[in-house]
Amino acid sequence: MAIESALGESVVLTRTDKVLGWARKYSLFLYPFVTACCGMEYMAAAASHYDIDRFGAGLPRFSPRQADVLFVVGTISHKQAPILKRVWEQMCEPKWVVAFGGCTCSGGPYDNYATVQGIDTIVPVDVYIPGCPPRPETVLDGIMKLQEKIQSQKQEL
């Protein structure tokens, strides 16, 4: 306390943990794993009208090695599942997964031989964004939830 008052407003004291969380939550590099109709809504959310860049998530990476959030957008079939798993495995830590849309959360409208009933049966999911497809507001809400989660996590160095 004493130090802070001596230094005035030129210095902010905090914990490394908090700084790292703050940095990480505002520099999300998404990997959009887009397979179906939800992709249109992802594009709407990412384009200038809703401007996902306000949350530091505006730059999609199309290489899993450069991304830290796997955005699974659209129906995942059993044929597609091994590919999704492999993309997830290729991502570096720390990494998060967002299930975008009803199909990824639970299989959505499809309950048949072809569709995976929720991607959480294949990869661990951090945030579920429901909707068929979710509105951009819902997507932004999901990103904010993810940011809260990132900030509150223990930050591995």
Next chain:
Amino acid sequence: MEESLTLKKLRERFPASIIDTHSFRGDDTAVIKRVDVVDICRFLKESPDLSYNFLMDLTAVDYLQMGNSPKEGRFEVVYHLYSLKYNHRVRIKSPLTEADPTIDSLTPLWAVANWLERECWDMFGIRFDGHPDLKRILLYEQFEGHPLRKDYPLTGRQPLIGPKN
């Protein structure tokens, strides 16, 4: 109602292989015996006044446990032909038995039949004799059975990875 030109010509040309024909609001259908499918389609394609040059769709129906199931068999292969020249269409159906769901391939007539027949094999397990490469097109090789058959379990899943769900 007067029979359309297509059905009339079919009846004249293939009296023994036409099982039935009907026209509903201008939609012509001919139910045929499977042995003549290639000859009939070639006739439809190559006759100058019919000129059905476009195979629009090729699929099948499984009539398992349906009251109106065709006596000749459980499956019916359905072909939709269209003439770009005359803007008319015809539907060709051919019943197949459960024991021997086999019909001749239309690949010599239309290249598009290749993929359509592979899909039909994938989903219904109907074999197309003379097809150059009859293998699954949508599902994976490890998949067992044919999911659009009515006796395939509704929630029968064969995941490649992950738990059965």
